[in-house]
Amino acid sequence: MKTPVILLVALLALLAGCRSDSKQTQVEGQKKLTAFDDQVQQAMSGMTLDEKIGQMTQAEITGLKDDKDVGDYYLGSLLSGGNGDPKEGNSLKAWTDMYDKYQSLALKTRLGVPILYGVDAVHGHNNVLDAVIFPHNIGLGATRDSDLVRRVSQVTAEEVRATGINWTFAPCVAVPRDERWGRTYEGFGEDPELVKTLGEASVMGFQGADLRGPLSVLACAKHFAADGGTIWGTGALKAPDKPERWPLDRGDVKLSEAELREIHLQGYVTAINAGVGSIMPSYSSWNGVKCSGSKRLLTEILKGELGFEGFLISDYNAIDELPGDYKNDIETSINAGMDMVMVPNNYREFIRLLRELVDEGKVPMSRIDDAVRRILRVKFAMGLMDKGRSHMADRALHKRFGSPEHRQVARDAVRRSLVLLKNDNKALPLSKTFARIHIGGKNADDLGNQCGGWTIDWQGKSGELTTGGTTILKAIQGAVSASTKVTFSKDGSGADGADVGVVVIGETPYAEMMGDREDLSLSIEDLSAIDNMKKAGIPVVVILISGRPMIIEPALLKCDAFIAAWLPGTEGQGVADVLFGDYKPSGKLPHSWPQSVNQIPINVGDAMYTPLFKYGFGLSY
Ligand code: BGC
Ligand code: BGC
Numbered sequence: 001m002k003t004p005v006i007l008l009v010a011l012l013a014l015l016a017g018c019r020s021d022s023k024q025t026q027v028e029g030q031k032k033l034t035a036f037d038d039q040v041q042q043a044m045s046g047m048t049l050d051e052k053i054g055q056m057t058q059a060e061i062t063g064l065k066d067d068k069d070v071g072d073y074y075l076g077s078l079l080s081g082g083n084g085d086p087k088e089g090n091s092l093k094a095w096t097d098m099y100d101k102y103q104s105l106a107l108k109t110r111l112g113v114p115i116l117y118g119v120d121a122v123h124g125h126n127n128v129l130d131a132v133i134f135p136h137n138i139g140l141g142a143t144r145d146s147d148l149v150r151r152v153s154q155v156t157a158e159e160v161r162a163t164g165i166n167w168t169f170a171p172c173v174a175v176p177r178d179e180r181w182g183r184t185y186e187g188f189g190e191d192p193e194l195v196k197t198l199g200e201a202s203v204m205g206f207q208g209a210d211l212r213g214p215l216s217v218l219a220c221a222k223h224f225a226a227d228g229g230t231i232w233g234t235g236a237l238k239a240p241d242k243p244e245r246w247p248l249d250r251g252d253v254k255l256s257e258a259e260l261r262e263i264h265l266q267g268y269v270t271a272i273n274a275g276v277g278s279i280m281p282s283y284s285s286w287n288g289v290k291c292s293g294s295k296r297l298l299t300e301i302l303k304g305e306l307g308f309e310g311f312l313i314s315d316y317n318a319i320d321e322l323p324g325d326y327k328n329d330i331e332t333s334i335n336a337g338m339d340m341v342m343v344p345n346n347y348r349e350f351i352r353l354l355r356e357l358v359d360e361g362k363v364p365m366s367r368i369d370d371a372v373r374r375i376l377r378v379k380f381a382m383g384l385m386d387k388g389r390s391h392m393a394d395r396a397l398h399k400r401f402g403s404p405e406h407r408q409v410a411r412d413a414v415r416r417s418l419v420l421l422k423n424d425n426k427a428l429p430l431s432k433t434f435a436r437i438h439i440g441g442k443n444a445d446d447l448g449n450q451c452g453g454w455t456i457d458w459q460g461k462s463g464e465l466t467t468g469g470t471t472i473l474k475a476i477q478g479a480v481s482a483s484t485k486v487t488f489s490k491d492g493s494g495a496d497g498a499d500v501g502v503v504v505i506g507e508t509p510y511a512e513m514m515g516d517r518e519d520l521s522l523s524i525e526d527l528s529a530i531d532n533m534k535k536a537g538i539p540v541v542v543i544l545i546s547g548r549p550m551i552i553e554p555a556l557l558k559c560d561a562f563i564a565a566w567l568p569g570t571e572g573q574g575v576a577d578v579l580f581g582d583y584k585p586s587g588k589l590p591h592s593w594p595q596s597v598n599q600i601p602i603n604v605g606d607a608m609y610t611p612l613f614k615y616g617f618g619l620s621y
Contacts, residue, residue: 029275030309032211036380040373043111043385050074051111052372053354056334058118058313060084060344061098070105070115073351076375077167077340078102079118080127081316082458082511090129090456092163092401096393099164103391113376114384114391116218118313121168122186122454123569124410125159130402130468132159132570133451134410137172137198138547139417139566141188141590142618146201152413153205155406157217162401164393166382167218169280169313171202173267176228176548178601179591181248182515185452185547185567187228189590190603191615192266200270207275212383214394221271223282223315225297226264229253230284235516236321246513250283250321260286268306277310277378281338283318293322293329298337311339311374318342327353334363339371402468407571414574419564419587420619421552427500427539427560429581429621434499436485437476438536440492440529443545444504445473452547452567453511460509469570472504472543479576492529495536502579503529505555506545520550520597530558543575549593553612564589581621588618 026034044052054074062084069075080098088094099117106115125131134140134152143149153171160168174187175195188198199221208216230251238244245251253260268279281298282291291297292314302308314333319341322329326346330353333341343350357363379385400406420428430437443449446462447469453460456467470478477486487498495501505526533540542559544550547567556562563585565575577583592602593613604615 059347063345118167142587143416150205162397173199174228222280420585438495438498441504475572475576492532501533
């Protein structure tokens with residue numbers, strides 16, 4: 001039913017001339033990369049095949065068989081995945097030491113080409129203790145503020161560089177169309193227009209005016225293409241021997257090329273314009289073909305039509321999911337246009353097999369050269385090939401890591417990201433001089449829940465996190481007058497006599513795969529916390545912490561005011577700023593808010609469109 005509408009939109013966009021700059025071969029940002037081609041050519045002329053294949057290989061720290069392998073296999077890149085912490089723990093110092101150690105190993109090789117060290121700094125430098133944690137992208141989408149998004153990425157880049165690390169697998173420019181997908185919060189929102197502007201701003205924030213700047217990190221737009229468009233029931237198998245699936249993650253996208261372009265490629269057009277140096281192909285498939293093996297997507301559309309001159313990094317073990325044996329997977333993916341392969345553990349085998357494929361003529365030398373040219377282009381642009389320059393971490397940056405100035409940017413992002421959905425009888429803003437405020441709900445005093453997935457751990461975790469930050473409860477306690485009593489009970493009971501009740505409910509952390517949900521209803525625990533509060537006969541304010549819209553009607557009817565706070569991160573004061581009116585709510589919904597799960601997928605522009613709240617809705621005081 002939705003197809004004719006999308007086609008119409010596509011046609012209109014085409015007529016308006018705002019279709020992706022398809023025939024343009026080299027966009028502005030990419031010229032900066034190709035400017036290094038002479039130097040790249042010269043560097044490559046002295047490289048052996050093994051050195052070239054090494055550049056195309058990214059191993060994971062935790063998967064290294066021997067530290068010596070960095071030099072022995074000429075590895076071009078290393079990563080720390082969501083759980084790739086230093087053995088010595090998660091401190092700033094341990095991370096910096098780890099980076100320095102591996103970078104020095106690379107510098108000792110014959111050619112001394114520095115490594116690119118990649119991490120998922122997707123809402124701050126989120127693996128490292130005491131980094132400032134920003135709202136996940138869905139919250140930034142609600143701000144509609146590209147200057148803010150640029151600053152958020154800038155601060156993140158600075159904290160990443162404090163550990164020496166020079167590459168983040170961000171921004172995610174997914175356009176999530178089905179909120180049951182557990183990665184919905186990683187995208188800015190359901191509308192390609194929004195993803196276009198905020199994705200571009202994020203790339204500019206990470207990479208700075210010049211990639212070689214001391215505070216710039218290489219950005220990576222992901223996951224190409226249409227990771228947010230998968231169809232329910234087509235996701236990855238839960239285990240290789242089980243027929244059960246994660247319903248959406250790593251699934252199949254069934255769309256025509258015109259629809260794919262109009263919805264899911266827009267974020268890449270602007271990211272490329274902004275000069276993004278790397279792009280990550282998606283685990284998911286398009287009409288049955290895995291993106292990591294699609295020549296149409298990677299070579300013809302992305303590198304050809306869209307003029308991308310940087311390099312492609314495959315997702316974590318993603319090529320293993322292509323049909324055929326491992327050697328086949330490598331052949332298909334590299335020939336499709338993959339330039340660097342994220343091969344956390346099996347890098348020795350990968351290198352041996354890719355070498356064999358070249359010797360057998362199954363992967364042409366021209367393809368290897370193209371891949372290495374793209375990788376080195378980026379390394380030159382980043383200043384990594386400058387011999388006179390230090391490639392060790394600049395520890396002078398440690399003093400600004402997690403600093404009050406950085407936390408201020410996050411607090412500002414939090415308050416701009418909140419969306420006020422209901423405010424009857426002017427329940428909000430609250431007075432700072434109330435005699436007593438009673439707080440309830442499982443997410444009121446839980447930093448882990450407030451931050452969500454990709455925080456300290458890959459999947460995130462509930463609880464204290466032992467990292468710096470302020471829960472919403474602590475933020476409220478810090479905001480009120482000296483004479484105001486703030487009381488708390490997780491289940492909302494004991495509110496009698498308070499002036500107002502605030503209940504903070506919602507989801508608990510998850511990341512890829514584990515967050516796919518068929519049912520987005522609120523839990524019994526959450527609903528009864530609201531009921532318990534209500535029993536006291538006082539006005540009740542509900543704050544929802546979640547990575548996506550949930551089914552909230554029962555809660556909405558019971559409360560006086562309702563705020564969607566997404567996954568705000570460590571700076572809970574941003575929530576208090578809105579509660580007490582120090583900041584007037586300005587957030588707008590980045591997703592259409594469904595009435596029921598049966599309505600999903602529901603997206604702005606649909607022919608049948610009767611959401612509970614429309615895309616863009618948001619009240620103020
Ligand atoms: C995720 C990517 C991430 C990569 C490295 C993958 O499983 O899909 O988003 O960048 O792992 O951690
Ligand atoms: C890693 C993540 C990665 C995931 C992929 C985890 O073990 O820590 O970074 O995204 O595996 O499945």
